[in-house]
Amino acid sequence: MQGHLQKAFGFPRYDTQVYFEFEVLPLGVLILSQELGTNVFNEIPLVRQLILDYTWKANLSVTQYIETFRNMIPRLLSSGRMIRKPSLLPPNLKPLAMNALRPCTAHLQSLPVHFDGQPKQTNKPNDECIGDWDDEIEEPSSGLTIPSPVRATPLGDVKVVLVDCYNVLDMDSPLTEALNALFPPSQFYSNPHNSHTDIARDVACFLGATINECQIQQACEERNTPPSLHVDIQRSIDILNQRGYLVSLIPRPTEAIQREALISISGLALHSPMDPRELIPSWDILFSSLEQLYPPLRRDQVLVVTSDLCSVGETPNQAGFPTAFMKRVGSRGERLSIATTASTFTVTSFDDLVYVLSEPSSISAPSEPERYYRHPPFRILDTWQCLSQIGAGAFGAVYNAIEIHTGAGVAIKLENASHPTRPAILPYESAIYAQLQGVQGIARVHWSGREQNANILVMNRLGPDLEHLRRFCRGSFSLKTVLMLGEQMLASIEEIHSRGIIVRDIKPENYALGQIEDYKVLFLFDFGLAKLFLNPTTGKHIPFREGRAGLGTPRFASHNVHFGLEPSRRDDVEGIGILLLYLLHGELPWQGICAPSISAKLLRIGEMKRGQRFTQLLQRSPKFFTTFFEHCRSLEFESKPDYVYLRHLLRDAMAEHGWEYDWEYDWWNLGEQGSTLIPEEYKIDMRFVKPVRHRQLGL
């Protein structure tokens, strides 16, 4: 998030203590922050970025309002027409937010990683079958489907229709009139598409401020205009009553005058078992009061109709109620209808609702919020907002997300936890990550677990991967960059091996640079094929086996793997050697060869790696590569590679050319204007990144 903002606006980098709280609430309140309280207008770029990322079109207009409203503020303040109010965020949200943020890595650490491969589970993958043993780029798998958390509830049993009062009343009408009286339209705002009253109202909500509420109220009272009812409400309530439904209200903060309007609706049961100042209803309290009034009552007999399905607090779905998400088409209410969680169905008016209740079979297509859940934006555990998809792998998808309460950028890997044919890999990968936490060059894991029907892994967001960068650097890297990268790869693989894990899938797509302060550090990710090579109890090495199916990516696999030998540490190290050759030359001799079948092709590549073509490749590469591969290929199956020796080879090559390990890769400092070859989407404004002294890799 921070990098993103820096990139987009040259926005100053925030220290980690600063955090933003934002939530889209029905009133259009967008962002509330303790830190922002006194200087909110400087944060407009932030808000705009949030809105862009959220892609909730509805709120784009709110930003426009804010920007326009800025100009009004000094006048309003000096005229005494505006006062500041404390945050509108209900206090009960804060503990919730903080709980969600509690670091969960402790839990991760306790996850068992089973000896010799994948975790013991019923749909346990066989490592023979999960191999990515195909050099071709595959189409991403057919998309992730995360079933709705609540099964479409048969509505035949519904007895109570619990309606959000914002769906009943046109809350805008009196305020619009009052504000019109207070601020003549021509005075502040000239955009014909938005009235100044909209601006004032929305920005007041946004700021947690009130535009001289007394005056507005006075103006409302003078006109004696309670909010009008949405046109379809009375007729629909009458029909529902006739059909035996009880129509009741979800209590919301309503002014006396609004309550008056509500009372005027015949057939609407008015009772407020909760404190109406609570923005988020407590469903338990609400239900128990309904239960007392209309016993016996089950939760699936209470249909909640709301235009606010933000996943703040417990959602009605989670509380066990069937839910109708009401998105009024063509009204201001449509703009403010927000759903980040699933509902049982969606309606656009009370007429629709009446129809659906009489014809429950008409609910066929999944409701809109379910689609939200599958396609960003959607939210996980009220803590991470998924903004866009950044990648898809064999297992599922990876999303670009932000941690809502800190603004930190994270990547979220998701897989369908109960795919009928595909085994679940992510819990296994999470356990591997847990084992590797703290290793330099391994992304920090924020949380992993299962939510609804998805396995989830939340980790630090990384920057461009090496394949991406190679293409941007015109196909290959300089020797100096290759050496610097190689040294980091060897340093991290040594630590990974020291924790009993072999990676078995070394490839440029699995190495990426970090972000923000780690922008020069190389990270290894994707441990879907990683494996424990030491038995954690006995410390014994996995047994040597032959006739194994291929695993990993053939282009970078060691020659042994092509001939069916069980991979071990030596194969990871050889994979790094092959990867370095690839980065240096931009290609490998076995790319694009033809063979009658895949197995013939794999055998052919293996032969090339053992034969003349490999020797020729080494001959046209710097000398140290020959020594590097001699060492790798002299290792026994269980031998520990001499990482220090290999790194010395790279260091010596650097020294030979008089280069220092200065972390200045090819993609930095090119050209006189300091232009870089970093892919556009990863560019960061270096003015806002503290100078980082990366720790020299010790030998």
Ligand SMILES: Nc1ncnc2c1ncn2[C@@H]1O[C@H](COP(=O)(O)OP(=O)(O)OP(=O)(O)O)[C@@H](O)[C@H]1O
């Ligand atoms: N921490 C991260 N930060 C940023 N992007 C990431 C992160 N993790 C994964 N990605 C992106 O998601 C893509 C897929 O992730 P990953 O490689 O872990 O999945 P996979 O299914 O194992 O992939 P493959 O099948 O290609 O091996 C990556 O290529 C990368 O672009």
